[in-house]
Amino acid sequence: MLDKIDRKILNLMQRDAGRTNAQMADEVGLSPSTCLRRVRRLQRGGFIDRIIAILDPARAGRGLKAIVTVELDRHGAHEQRRFLELACAQTAVVQAYAVTGQTDVVLMLRLRDMEELDQLCERLFREGSGVARFFTMMVIRTAREETAIPLEV
Amino acid sequence: MLDKIDRKILNLMQRDAGRTNAQMADEVGLSPSTCLRRVRRLQRGGFIDRIIAILDPARAGRGLKAIVTVELDRHGAHEQRRFLELACAQTAVVQAYAVTGQTDVVLMLRLRDMEELDQLCERLFREGSGVARFFTMMVIRTAREETAIPLEV
């Protein structure tokens, strides 16, 4: 379905979709019109989901990151769904996953400061929230943070 | 530094940077030229880091996600750095964090299949890699996965 040039285009756009079509065409060795037609095809085909801007977290006032693992009291589907909904409703929660293993849910948080973490924990983990235990890991260093999906060229 | 309209622009662009400047101008209630000047200012000022394409993971052949927590044998800075470098060199590792808590490192993986996970574990966690324990959590359901940084309007 995808040939080598398609994957090249996707890889370029995953890292920088800000350049002009002419530049891209040049980099993948096609004429601008052909290159653009491929990009449109990749969009219509659903390979490219959307084009977005990535902000600088620190400048946006949310330089703090935390990862939280959550174990629920009972491990039913209903209980889990209820908790995930509550979690997703929190501004600071940017990723929320139901997972296998000892833990039921993993959350990734983007926080303004520790106070916000405190308030968030109040809301998510207070008595009666169905949470048995949770472990908060503050991110000390981000060694890698890619949105790009690895594509073999 | 940022006024209400700037934040509106950033919020729009975090979700969809594919629309035309004229459309955006309309949505934030500015003329196209003024709107564009703001966008350029936000880029030059470093608030907007870059514009990228988000691919459909399943279509890109990496529909499997996993989260791995890693405890190292010794908790020195050197040991940690060495392990993070090794981890970041792996194609499937899209996020890698040094964190506080029981765990030293958290990895987010994007996998083609379980076999790739198997091979990855071989490389990262074999004898002598300095890893004491690791816990692999397969993602069952993604309730939320935002690249957007929460900005109060």
Next chain:
DNA sequence: CACATTTATGCAATATTATTGCAAGACTTG
């Protein structure tokens, strides 16, 4: 509060960039 200075705004003109029709070439399939 009045004034000067800076900054942001919209319009219109201009420059760039994206898009499409078309003919030629490449590839597939029977």
Next chain:
DNA sequence: CAAGTCTTGCAATAATATTGCATAAATGTG
């Protein structure tokens, strides 16, 4: 090998981004 399908590049056209400029708003200063 021939008919059909798809892809390509070029050139024309359409759409979009960018800039000069005059005006308006905001901000600072005495």
